[in-house]
Amino acid sequence: MTLSRLAARRVNWLAGGLLLAISVPAMGAAPPIMPLADVRAGQRGEFLTVYTGVRRERVPLEILGVAAGFAGPGRDLIVARLEGPHAEHAGVVAGMSGSPVYIGGRLVGALSYSMGTFSSEAIAGITPIQQMLDIPAASSQPATGDPNLEARYPLAPLFGLEAWPEAAGVTRAVAMTPLAVSGMVPAVRDLFEPLLATRGLGPWAAAAVSSGEPYEAALVPGDPVAAVLVGGDLTLAGTGTVTLVDGDRVLALGHPLVHAGDIDFPMARARIIVTVPSQAGSFKLSRVGPTVGAFTQDRSAGLAGRLGLESRLIDVRVRVAGPGDDAGRVFNYHIVRSPTLSVPLLELVLANTLMADDLGGGGGTIYTRGSLHLENQASVHIDTAITGGPGGPPAALLAARYVATVFAALAMSPFVHDRTLGVELEFSMEPRVQLLLLEEARLDRAQASPGDHVQVSVLLRDAVEGHLSRETFRWTVPDLPAGTMLTLGVGDAAAKARAAGETGLAALRGAGSATRLVRALSAIPSPQGLYFWIGRAAPGIILRGEPMPGLPPSVAVLMSRDGTSRSRGLLNQSLLHEEERRLTGVVSGSHALTLEIR
Structure with a gap:
């Protein structure tokens, strides 16, 4: 049977002694819409989806009612029971989201939610089509950074000031979108699967990138579709079903992918390898095909995009x-x-x-x-x-x-x-752990006069093989008043960051421009560095990420309490000299020495 004949065929079945005729509009035509107000319990309809390959199949369903406010104020959900052999075998399938639902040839909405796990019946939620049509073409709000990123990616570990945290989760999404994955190491998948699940992505299913299998010329309702998150030597794509194609506009999924608002995700064709039935949750194993456009909106009611657009990646x-x-x-x-x-x-x-x-x-x-x-x-x-x-x-x-x-x-x-x-x-x-432990640091004298050359000798031990090595730093004492006490420090990146009053971390958090941020990130101390610094007591503050030493103590305290100053605390000393020695391996440890000016 050709696809055009399949699209126009009237599906009949007996229910309650009555012969019902259910029709789906031809694929090339935009179907009439059934408003939510016309939906009633007991109505019979069907939805289009693909279980294998690219062949769209019709599955009958019965409307059970409308769940008012299911997904929020004004976000009603139509509830239906799926029928027929496919429903009995696999139930509501992850990857089916977006499948268009028709009653009497009119488009009702998109199959979008599975109502319950281990259910004895295939009960599904349907997002009303008007909610999807209301998805804006573009947002008037500019995209902004995600302030929640620092929960998983705090900045302090970059400076060695804190240990790297375990993965931090967020609230689990209601609807899960299956991921087509190719090129993923199993151990990495196991580590990242929970993280992406908190964003509504999963289950993960191994798949391959399409190798040139033919597709129909046009994307039509009921076709599998993919939002490609990663391409190249690794493929990661959320897969669902097309709900409506109106000109170059495409609606899909019926629920959010990751609820990101404005997006720019490649839209690709997809082919279903097999539908995997499971009491824990059936899903479609899919293969990602060629890119045909871009999804531009990820909203509560689904994905919206345009054919022919090219994503900026x-x-x-x-x-x-x-x-x-x-x-x-x-x-x-x-x-x-x-x-x-x-x-x-x-x-x-x-x-x-x-x-x-x-x-x-x-x-x-x-x-x-x-x-x-x-x-x-x-x-x-x-x-x-x-x-x-x-x-x-x-x-x-x-x-x-x-x-x-x-x-x-x-x-x-x-x-x-x-x-x-x-x-x-x-x-x-x-393959070897190259870790250098700072065993000791010695200053060649306890007192020095301006113009003298002082020397600090540092002993390092290989943490694995035990070999010892020595590094030497030399410094000429500047013209300072007699009695001045200097602190000479030598150590790893974390010790250097603390000696500088954590100004590097403050510079990141307080950067007021792209230029300052780039400079601060490029200046992060290297774990390979053995650092030598000399400081003297000089009260000050950190203002907008920049150190301001040498302030009168009362002024420093007042300015540090000014909430508008964007300061990040007090400085106890100013650094007169800083030096880095790049070594082979990661340096760990620190020592502090004292030098008095005569």
Whole structure:
């Protein structure tokens, strides 16, 4: 039977002794609409969906009633019982969301919710079509950064001031959208599945990118459709069903994908490999096809988009080199721009890349170098090292989290959040934990005069092999009053950050422009650095991320209490000298010494 004949065929069945005729309009025509006021319990209808391949099938249903305010004020939901062999076998299927529902040839809405788990009947919720038609073409509100990102991506661990947190969740979404996944390492999937589930994405199902199978020329109601979140060497796409095509406008899903409002997600064709029945929740295993447009709105009533649009994505290029592999392997990805998804998706693809060959999956050391490129031609530069060991998170996950946290600082900023053009990174992996412990630091004298040359000797021990090494710092004493007491410090990145009054962290949080934010991110101390600094007591404050030492104590206290100053606390000292020595490995530990000026 041809698709055109299938579309025009009248489906008949006996119910209560009456012969009912249910028709679906031809696929090329915009169907008439049935308003919610005309929907009654006992009405018979059907919906269109695909269970295998791209063949649309009709499934009968009976309207049970209307649940007023189900999804919020004015957000009523039509409740229906699905009937027929498919409903008995698989029930309400994840991936069916958006399937158009018709009564007497009129479009009622989109199948969108499964009402209950382990239910003995297939009870579904239907989003009224008028709610979907009311989805705006565009929002008048500009997109903003996601303030909730810092719960998962706090900035302090970048400076070694706090440990990296466990994943932080948010309220679980009501409706789940199945994910088509290709190229995912199982261990990474297990780690990130709960995180994306809190955003309404799941279950995850292994799938492949389409290899050129033919599709009908036009996208029509009942067709599978995908919102592609990640493309390239890893595919991650939320899949559902088309509800309505009106010219170049497409409506789908009947519930939010991640409830992100304005979006720019590639819209792609999809093919159903198989529908997997399960008492815990049936789902469609799908394959992502060619891109045909872009989804531009993600609202309570569903997705809306346009055919022919091209999404603006974040390009990610990663080169990974293991021991003895100087050339390495190159991976390319494309990630959607989204206040809520871009950062965790970047973390996911980086973790997946690093764990693809079991490198960095346990202990060892990962060196990361690269840049986050912004549209104003500025770049945030990353140069860091991460170690992982027994009992702790794998080095690969820590390295991915580090880069994602730098990216999150951009995403949370009102100046930069949607201006990242691309990410270029190089990861170099060493199977051995390269950790250097600071054993001791010695000053060659306790007193010195202006013009004298003082020397600090630092002893370091390899945490794994026990080898000792020594570093030496030299400094010429400036012209300072006799009796001045100086603090000489040597240590890791965290100790350096504390000695500076955490001005680096304050600069991130208080950056008042894109330029300041980029400068602050690029100046994050490296875990590979052995730092040497000299400070003297000098009360001051941190104002808009910038240190202001040497203020009279009373002035410093007053200004630190001024809520409009955006200060982040008091400074106890000013640094007269700072020096970094970049070593091979991650440095840990610190020592403080005292020098008196004669």
